[in-house]
Amino acid sequence: MRSVLYCRPGLFLSLLTVSVLFLSSGFAARAQDELVVADQKGQQKAVFEASGANRDLPYRIRWVEFEAAAPLLQALGAGAVDTGIAGDSPFFFAWGAGLPVKAVYVVPPRGGGHATAVVAPSGSAITSAAQLSGKRIATGRGSVGHLLLLRLIGTGAIPAPAPRIVFLQPAQAKAALDTGRVDAWSTWEPYVSLETAGRHGHVVADAAGLMPNNSFLVATVTALRDRRALLADFYGRVSRAYVWGRAHPEEYARILAQQTGLPEEVASSVARQLIASPVPVSEAVEDAERTTVETCREAGLITSSMPVSQAFDRVEAVGGPLP
Structure with a gap:
């Protein structure tokens, strides 16, 4: 880590x-x-x-x-x-x-922890937590998205090498994801829905059972x-x-x-x-x-x-x- x-x-x-x-x-x-x-x-x-x-x-x-x-x-x-x-x-x-x-x-x-999730943009080949190894992931410092990443790493769902976490506020994180400066975004509602329902991105992993x-x-x-x-x-x-x-x-x-x-x-x-x-x-x-x-x-x-x-x-x- x-x-x-x-x-x-x-x-x-x-x-x-x-x-x-x-x-x-x-x-x-x-x-x-x-x-x-x-x-x-x-x-x-x-x-x-x-x-x-x-x-x-x-x-x-x-x-x-x-x-x-x-x-x-x-x-x-x-x-x-x-x-x-x-x-x-x-x-x-x-x-x-x-x-x-x-x-x-x-x-x-509500919904078993799906309101906190790592999302990838439309067209991304990343579809599983294991594929986040070594990738650049945006999230808020000390946020629930940060906690989710720590839990995914700590449980081995994301294997070594650990991802590079880029600490950004939501507006900056969304811009970084849209422009390809990060590979994924660990975030929460309404930003999960904004990326998945609004821009046709997809959930890579969520917080169900982890926190x-x-x-x-x-x-x-x-x-x-x-x-x-x-x-x-x-x-x-x-x-x-x-x-x-x-x-x-x-x-x-x-x-x-x-x-x-x-x-x-x-x-x-x-x-x-x-x-x-x-x-x-x-x-x-x-x-x-x-x-x-x-x-x-x-x-x-x-x-x-x-x-x-x-x-x-x-x-x-x-x-x-x-x-």
Whole structure:
């Protein structure tokens, strides 16, 4: 695994320090009756509004858009946003680097882990994990795509020589794949569907059976202390919105396409892959995520020895049917 490039937690904190002033300056004056919510590619906002979960809100929600979990978590660490959704690997990477964040609700995988996958472009001869040996693969540093590659290498699915991992954010990774500067892209939804449904690429290997594939609703320690009642109401609405989304995937896909500009066939694929109802974090979730944390520690992504249990804070969502 010598050719694999690993991330240093100190680098994550350095990147965070650079962005703190910019991120926090725009949100420092927010009111106590406002939640600033980080979203990835508009997916959470789309299901929230399509379901009607935003009706009769007793507080204001300000949505902030991110293309991936890493900058989203940087914003959380800077205190620029209160809560957001992130995959397990980038969350633990951020938490292990000392960011003041906690996972509050788990969004379990739907579809057996297919929402995280290594994709190859149309016309590529790469069709199996074994063929990724020695290839150039793009992914986000500390992302679920990065974790998938580490697991494929660690289990021997990708034999030696290890692939060369090129760390890029999604827009740059997609451009690199389209122009042939990398051979494959280890990514997540909606980018898996964007490449496979939208551009007729194909899945080489996915995360089924290799990792927990959980996402988390994450909040800052400050928000958990000062806006706990707002968070409880918001998480309850989000949970019920996702229940609605599972029952109305076509309507969700239509709103998602309208709000994000994703092609309709991509939005429909995302709706099928991602809509799963958030639930409170359980001991079973903690146990499963120890595999994620240990994989990150072995790769040098996490140096902290804090127990996994300290990464969670359970907020009881306000229940009841949608208004």
